[in-house]
Amino acid sequence: MDYLTAFLTGGAICALAQIIYDNTKLTPAHILVSFTAAGAVLGGLGVYQRFAEFAGAGAIIPVSGFGNSIVMGMLSELERLGWEGLFTGAFEITGLGVTTAIVFGSLMAVLFRPKG
Amino acid sequence: MDKAQKDQHTRYQQMVKEATPQPNRWKNAAMAFITGGLICTIGQLLYNLFEIIEPSRLETTAVTQAAMIALGAVATGLGFYDWLAERGGMGAAVPVTGFSNTITAAAMEFKREGYILGMGAKMFVIAGPVLVYGILSGFVISLLRAVLSGSLF
Amino acid sequence: MTSKRLGLQTVVFQEAPRIIGCSTIAGPKEGDGNLGPYIDTLVDDPLMGQPTPEKAERMLLYQACQDALAKAALKEDDMQFFIGGDLLNQIISSSYCARDLGIPFLGIYGACSSIVEGLGLGALIVDGGYADSVLAATSSHYQTSERQFRYPIELNVQHKKSNQWTVTGAAAAVLSRTGAGPxxxxxxxxxxxxxxxxxxxxxxxxxxxxxxxxxxxxxxxxxxxxxxxxxxxxxxxxxxxxxxxxxxxxxxxxxxxxxxxxxxxxxxxxxxxxxxxxxxxxxxxxxxxxxxxxxxxxxxxxxxxxxxxxxxxxxxxxxxxxxxxxxxxxxxxxxxxx
Missing domain, CATH: 3.40.47.40 (Stage V sporulation protein AD)
Incomplete structure (x- = not known):
């Protein structure tokens, strides 16, 4: 069951992005940035977490879930450290992903060439 | 620019609009839905696996996102992601695998200009803005929450 | 003077220069296309065995120039000018090709109009009596253009229907006062x-x-x-x-x-x-x-x-x-x- 909800909710977020892409002059970069920022804001309002409880990976895997992870890190660090948490929290959860991206990205660049 | 010129431009832009083929909106949205949905289903599978070994939900989330990012990087290196995106559109771009693709694709492309000023400097050419605005908007909303709840100090 | 011009923007060549040798070279995608049979040389590898597409583009251009010269049965020394243009910043493909050819070089930039600009300028020079033979050439490459004008190659971008695909290859023509050709x-x-x-x-x-x-x-x-x-x-x-x-x-x-x-x-x-x-x-x-x-x-x-x-x-x-x-x-x- 959770696979189906992940498929449907994740697919819906991507379809929404596609509709925006096909009907506006926005580039994919603009859309990725907007979705991440939207995920962060909705996370800060507590909305995204409730959505994620229902949608599972359908909420976590889109970049909006990445934006939400940024805020979740900030809020949990805020609780632990006070105001310093606002500055240390961004990579509390996402740091794992960002470092993975750098390590694997570099590895791939060393191993492969663009095929075109 | 005088008025006649402006009118000419407006008129021409109308002509261009009419001549430009419309994207196949239904098909594109359906493909994005299926592609994005499948990627999230793989994510759910990993999430369920990591849930067994990770102590908290935040950590399971972090590890799942990182694992998908690793998958995205490998798919990009093998030249598969470009193919997927041409068909799946935003269904391939919006998941974190797509975020990972922007980093790997830039790293592969700019490696030719050297590891420091090429790959190192330009790796985040597209992912950079995502991080910058994700963090800025996250910072603002978290700050507001902290101020309103009085938990800042 | 007046007889060499017509109207506002047109020039007429009295001793119309001839294209006595020309050559085109392109990649596999172009070879599979509708005009494939009209391309003189087709290469299997768009990278030409080079580490970067920029180096490959320059190699394609040099090859096209050599082929055009061979068809005209002339050598680099017989050319008084080399007019070249391409899409890359500072027209490096043409400049490096000119370095290897050793012919006096006039670099032009007309984006994708470069070949006609080159042929027109070459004809002006030959008809004006400033040269007997001129080499005009141009090149473009899908991978070099994508990275300069758009995105990294492997990036997840879905192309729109109005997008165009940059042709990979090169073309060159020898213009001459004497000889046979159009x-x-x-x-x-x-x-x-x-x-x-x-x-x-x-x-x-x-x-x-x-x-x-x-x-x-x-x-x-x-x-x-x-x-x-x-x-x-x-x-x-x-x-x-x-x-x-x-x-x-x-x-x-x-x-x-x-x-x-x-x-x-x-x-x-x-x-x-x-x-x-x-x-x-x-x-x-x-x-x-x-x-x-x-x-x-x-x-x-x-x-x-x-x-x-x-x-x-x-x-x-x-x-x-x-x-x-x-x-x-x-x-x-x-x-x-x-």
Whole structure:
């Protein structure tokens, strides 16, 4: 069951992005940035977490879930450290992903060439 | 620019609009839905696996996102992601695998200009803005929450 | 002086220089396309075994120059000028090729109109008596253009239907006062027109007004009409641009009908996933130095008006919100007594 909800909710977020892409002059970069920022804001309002409880990976895997992870890190660090948490929290959860991206990205660049 | 010129431009832009083929909106949205949905289903599978070994939900989330990012990087290196995106559109771009693709694709492309000023400097050419605005908007909303709840100090 | 000019923008060559040798070279995708049979040399590997596509592009250009010289049975030393242009920053493909050729070099930038600008300028020099033989060449490469004008190759971008695919290859022609081959009898150099198109996804639309302007100017200057030509060729307007071009020309009361062919619109087959069609300097060059010249030798065409269009912008100007200007140059090529 959770696979189906992940498929449907994740697919819906991507379809929404596609509709925006096909009907506006926005580039994919603009859309990725907007979705991440939207995920962060909705996370800060507590909305995204409730959505994620229902949608599972359908909420976590889109970049909006990445934006939400940024805020979740900030809020949990805020609780632990006070105001310093606002500055240390961004990579509390996402740091794992960002470092993975750098390590694997570099590895791939060393191993492969663009095929075109 | 005088008025006649402006009118000419407006008129021409109308002509261009009419001549430009419309994207196949239904098909594109359906493909994005299926592609994005499948990627999230793989994510759910990993999430369920990591849930067994990770102590908290935040950590399971972090590890799942990182694992998908690793998958995205490998798919990009093998030249598969470009193919997927041409068909799946935003269904391939919006998941974190797509975020990972922007980093790997830039790293592969700019490696030719050297590891420091090429790959190192330009790796985040597209992912950079995502991080910058994700963090800025996250910072603002978290700050507001902290101020309103009085938990800042 | 006056007899060498017609109207406002057209020049007439009294001793029409001849294309005594020309050559085109391109990659596998172009080979599989509709104009594949007209390309002299096809390479399997678009990277030519080189570590970077920039080096590969320059190698393609050098190869095309050597092939054109061989066909004209001439050597580098026989050339008094090398006129070259390409799409890369500071036209490095042409410059490095010129370094290897050792011929006095005039670098030009007309974006995808470079080959016609080169042929026109070369004809001016030869007809003016400043040279016996001139080499004109151009190159473009899908991978070098994508990374300079758009995105990294492996990036997850879905191309829009109006996007064009940059042709990978090179083309070169030897123009000479003596010898046998098609003659360049007239040239119409175009003005830069800007109708406020901003999206780099709409390059054909950005160039169509310039193409229509140069064509109508040519007809007005020379008193000719579409009926005087066997073929009116445009370079790389592609599906969207050519539709607009035909519309604009019609508004000026010229009907092109089946006389018109756009190389960008026909170079690839529909199943090759190339959006609206081909673009790049070599797109028009394959049309002119491949298709037109070969069909002239076959006796199918005798008088062809060849236009090539260029989109004048840079990634910086585009990101700063400037619109994309267009330019178009035209030459008249006649078979006569080949």
């Amino acid at each position: 003659r360049i009898t007239m040239a119409t150099f175009g003005r830069v027109l800007d109708y406020g198109i901003k999206s780099p996804n709409d390059m054909g639309a950005a160039m169509a007004p310039a193409a229509a302007d140069t064509l109508c100017r040519h007809f007005a200057d020379t008193g000719t009409s579409p009926g005087d030509y066997d073929l009116i060729l445009t370079g790389d307007l592609a599906a969207v641009g050519q539709k607009l071009f035909v519309q604009l020309v019609k508004e000026a009361d010229y009907t092109l009908g089946s006389k018109h062919m756009d190389v960008g619109a026909v170079i690839y087959k529909p199943e090759q996933r190339s959006g609206a069609g081909g673009s790049g300097c070599v797109c028009s060059a394959i049309g002119i130095l491949g298709y037109v010249v070969k069909e002239m030798h076959n006796g199918r065409f005798d008088r062809v008006l060849a236009l090539a269009t260029g989109a004048l912008f840079s990634p910086v100007s585009n990101q700063q919100g400037d619109s994309i200007a267009g330019i178009a140059h035209a030459v008249v090529i006649e078979g006569g007594n080949l």
